[in-house]
Amino acid sequence: MLNHTIGRHLARAVAAVALLAGLAGAAGAVTVPILVADVDSGRVVYAQAPTDPWYPASITKLMTTYVALDLVRQGRASMDTLITISPAAAAEPPSKMGFKPGTQLTLGNALKIIMVKSANDVAFAIGESLGGSVDGFASMMNDAAHRIGMQDSRWYNPNGLPDPRQWTSARDMAVLARALIRDFPDNRDLFSISAIQFGGAVIPNHNGLLGRYPGTDGMKTGFICSGGFNVVATATRNGRRIIAIVMGQPSARERDVKTADLFDYGFAQDNGSGPSLDALPTSSVGAPPDMRAYVCGGKKAPPIDEGPGAVTASGASAAQLLGGAAANSPALALAAFSSPAMRARSLPPRAPLQPVAVWIGRDPAEGQQILAQQAAEAQAAAANVRNARLEAAKARREAALAKRQAAKEAAAQARAAKTTTKSAAGSALPHSASAYTSSDAPAMPEAKPGKGLTKAKPAAHKAATKAAPATKASAKPVAKAHAKKAAKADE
Structure with a gap:
């Protein structure tokens, strides 16, 4: 356990470093897990809520990597073992590579991809391919965790996507980090790749400390709304390597800056005064807090499960901001986390990327x-x-x-029909005005000799008689001439 004096300082600093109160429905403040430990000795340099349960997010992929490398060590798999992307794996949400179902890649490339891109589809496929199923692989994760001394972790999936049953602790992640470094020395470079190149695309590592904080050589970041921004980081200085675990931060930038300050503090301390990781007391907290209201609020979760990291240079360090005292005083170094000046800081620009090629298929x-x-x-x-x-x-x-x-033709036909109807109607006279009689009409009666036309003569004859007055007038003189001749003959 830390010495009594430092313990009093750290207790007073907890209020400054702890996550602020204000979670929806929370009765009080939540203390975020923080831990700094020496890799070689396993001694704790600083710890805050180190065994409290916490949602791991994508730092889960460190556990996935340990199981995969252990299978290779046992001869049950190799780095050339082909991992197949199933439809279920392809359907996992971002961050992801977006490979089509049926795509295959080697285990070596798959591990590089999950360490850099934090691809959930690829991590899921590793679990399915090596464990027979995700549940089978989760059992292997839990067995390996118990075997290497992790006490607080429960694993249900290989990629860290939200599952209320899956949690870990800062202490357990430090145990895992040491086991990866100790058990697989030939694979240490896996955790410090600055970028991968797939085809024509270069994908930088989500770890905002790589290439920004001198000596950083690993390991993995993670983010979900319920757990905040987490990191398991390692750095080496003057031959000494330390681990810093920071969880529950509200942004990737704050996570990176606080981790860098913890490195500064850790390298300034000796490595033999603190307790061992396995001697840390068990937490009384029964389940992880849900940080969603604080980290994401009412906003939609980011489209990827990692933040972009700190990219703006400021040039200021904790020691500069605090007059050089921060590196030697845990109380001052950690209290600086809550100061406005510290919250506005960012790390220097990232060094040029050195991409490592990855591919699908066997080669x-x-x-x-x-x-x-x-x-x-x-x-x-x-x-x-x-x-x-x-x-x-x-x-x-x-x-x-x-x-x-069709509409034009229908309109033309309608117009033609209308014209025909009008023509037929115009050529037919009304029946009362017709000048013709029906073929079956009764014949006109003959006129009797010596008598004129009867009163009953047809209206047509009457009309014809009226229509020819000149004929009647010319007929009278002729009749008179005949009568005179007849009278002369009688004489």
């Missing part, structure tokens, strides 16, 4: 062939979509044209 040549085939398939699919759209547009245009033509 780079096969990977290039697969990528070329996928690109060709994507182009063909895009061309098919374009052609289908063009054909659909053409069909719509033709249908619209046919519809308009």
Whole structure:
């Protein structure tokens, strides 16, 4: 246990370093887990809530990596073992590589990808491929955790996506970090890759300390709303390597800056005064707090499970801000976390990236062939979509044209029918005005000799008689002439 004097200082500093109160429904403040320990000796340099349960987020992938490397060590797998992306793995939410179901890649490449990109789909596929199922792999994770001395962890998935049953502690993550370094010395570089290159894309590591804090050589970051921004980090200075665990931070920048200050403090202390990791007392807290209200509030969760890290240079360190005393005083160094000046700080710009190539398939040549085939398939699919759209547009245009033509023809037929109807109506006289009689009408009666037309003569004859007055007038003189001749003959 830390000596009594330092313990009193740290107790007074807890209020400054602890996460602020104000969680929805919380009765009081929550103390975030923080731990600094020496890698070689396992001695604790500083600890705050080190065994309290906490949601791990993507630092879970360190446990996944330990199980995978252990299987390789046992000869049950190799770095060339092919990991297959199943439909379930492909459906995992970001952060992810977005590989299609059926895609295969080597275990070595898969581990590099989950350490740098923190790809949930790839971590899920590792669990399925090596454990037979995610549940089977989770059992292997729990067995390995118990075997290496982790006491507070419960594992249910290999990628750290939210599961209320899955939690760990700062102490357990320090135990895991030491085990990875101790048991797999040939794989230490896996945790310090600054970037990976896949095809033409360069993907930087989410760890904002790599290339910014001198001596940083690992390990893994993680974020979910319920757990905040977490990190398991290691750094080496003058041959001494220490671990810093920081959990529950409200942003990636604050997580990185506070971890850097803990490194400053840790390297200034000797490594033999603190308790061992396994001697830390068990927590009385029964379950992890849900940090969602504090970390994410009512906002939508970020689209990836990691923050961008600290990228703005400020040039100020904890020691500069506190007059050089921070590196030697845990109370001052940790109280500085809550000062406005410290919250505004960022680490220097990142050193140039040194990408490590990764690929799908068994080797780079096969990977290039697969990528070329996928690109060709994507182009063909895009061309098919374009052609289908063009054909659909053409069909719509033709249908619209046919519809308009049918409408025009229907209108023309309607006009022609209307014209025919009008013509027929104009050529037929009313029956009362007709000058013709029906073929079955009764014949006109003959006139009797010496008598004129009867009163009953047809209206047509009457009309004809009226219509020819000149004929009647010219007929009278002729009659008179005949009568005179007849009278002369009688004489």
